[in-house]
Amino acid sequence: MAALDSAALVAVIGAGAMGAGIAQVAAEAGHRVRLYDNRPGAAADAVRGIDRQLARLVEKGRLSPRTQVAICQRLQPIDSLDALGEARLVIEAIVEDLASKQALLRELEALCGKDCILASNTSSLSIDSLAAGLQQPQRVLGMHFFNPAPRMPLVEVVSGLASDPQLAATLYATAKAWGKQPVQVRSTPGFIVNRVARPFYAESLRLLQEGAADCATLDAVMREAGGFAMGAFELTDLIGHDVNHAVTCSVFEAFYGDPRFQPSLMQKALVDAGHLGRKRGRGFYCYDQASAPPAANELGSQALVQRCVVEGHLGVMQPLLERLRGQGIGVSERAGAGVLRVGDATLALSDGRLACQRAREDGLRNLVLLDLALDYASATRIAISVAADCTPQARDQAVALLRQAGLKVSLLADLPGLLVLRTVVTLANEAADAVLQGVASAGDIDLAMRAGVNYPCGPLAWADRLGVGFTLRVLDNLQRSYGEARYRPSLLLRRTHAEGGCLHA
Incomplete structure (x- = not known):
C-alpha cells in the first residue's frame, strides 16, 4: 500500500508538545498541515515554537534557511475544526481521556470526507473503545508517536477490531515516508512499548x-x-x-x-x-544545585591475581577471558560446568537462583555470582552477589580478578537473578507473550524497544543470544524463589525451547 501523497492535507488536533511535534514531522515530509487547539492562540504559538526550533537547527548548520521557511509556510494554525473538510489524515493528540477523544472523533467523522483517516496518538487507550459508536469505525487507527516526535524514530500503527487493514497499511507506509520506523500493533493494553x-x-x-x-x-x-x-x-x-x-x-x-x-x-x-x-526537583534523586549526584558503590581490592582456571564454557561470559589474557593474567582451561576459579573463589553467571541456594545445591564453595552484561568484552562495570559462606578472602580474590580485567565491581545483596539478568529475561518474557497473543511480530517488538525506548538490544534477540533454554531456566528459578505468577514463563518460551528454535527469526 502506498503512502499518502505529499500533496495530501494533514491535520493535527492538539498543539501541545506532542501535537506540535507531529505537525512538524508532517510538514518536514512535505505536507500542508493545519494545526488546531481549543485554547485560543495555542496553535499559532506552537507554529512559532516550531519556527524557533528550526532556526536553532539552521544556526547549527543542520538545516538550510530556505528549508526552514518552506516548512513553516506549510504549517497553518486554524481556529475552527470546520477547516478540516479536505484533510486526508487527521491525527488527534489531545488529553489522554477516553470521553474527550470519543467526542472529538464523532465530530471529526461528521466534518471530514469519507476518505479521511482518523488517527489517534493515544499511548494507552483502546482503539476499539475510541471507534465504538462511530458510523465508520474502520477509519479509526492509532498512530502513536514518541516524545519528542521530530527526533524519536518509532511510530506504533495500531489496529482495532474494526480498523481497515488497507488504511493501516497506508499509515505504515506514510510513517515510513516521513522518515520514521513504524511497527504494526494490535490494540491491546500498552500496545508494544508501554x-x-x-x-x-x-x-x-x-x-x-x-x-x-x-x-x-x-x-x-x-x-x-x-x-x-x-x-x-x-x-x-x-x-x-x-x-x-x-x-x-x-x-x-x-x-x-x-x-x-x-x-x-x-x-x-x-x-x-x-x-x-x-x-x-526531587524523586529518587534530589535535583537542587547543592546536592551532588550520589556515587555508585564499588568494591576495592589490594590483591594481585596472576592466574585463573576456567572449567567448561562460560557461555555469554566467554569474552571475559580475552580481557583477562589481555591484562597478562594466565588462563588455564579444563572440563567442567562453566565456572571460573581464582584462588579459593568460584565465579559463575547467575542462573536466577540465590547464591546461597546454588552453592548448597551444586556443591560450590566460596561462590560469587556475576550479573549479565550486554557485552563482557566492553562493559565497564559488573554486579556480583556472594553466598553467605563465602570467605572475605575469596570474595577479595574474585573482586581483584574482575578489577584487573578493567571492571568496576558493585556488590548486590544475595537476591535471585541480580539486576541486569532478571530485567532482560522478564523483558523477553513479556515480549514473548505479546508475540504469542498476536499483538505484533517478533521483529516489530524488538524494533519498537530499540527505536522507542533506546534499548541496546531487542529483548527477543537478547534471549536468543542467552539461549532460550537458559532464559527459561532463569525465569523458572525466579518463580520458584518468589513463588509468584509474576515470573511465570511464557508458553512461547517453552514451546520454542522444546522445538529447538529461536524467538527472533
Missing part, C-alpha cells in the same frame, strides 16, 4: 525495595553493564513518577490485576508525597 517495558522499571524498583543496593548503584549497573542509556530511577525521575506510575496502573488494571504488571508501593509513595522527579 507493555513490554514494564519489567524494566519493575525489577529495579523491586530490588531497591528488597535492599539489593541504592538507586545510584542499580542505575550504574544498568548503564555500564546492561548497556541501557539510563537506569530505571534516572529514567522515571525524567519521565515523571505521576506519568510512569499512572501508565503502570493503567496496564495493571487493563490486564485484570495480572501480577506481572503490579505497581510499586515505593513509586506510589513518591507520587503521594509530590516527589515527581526532575520537574519537581
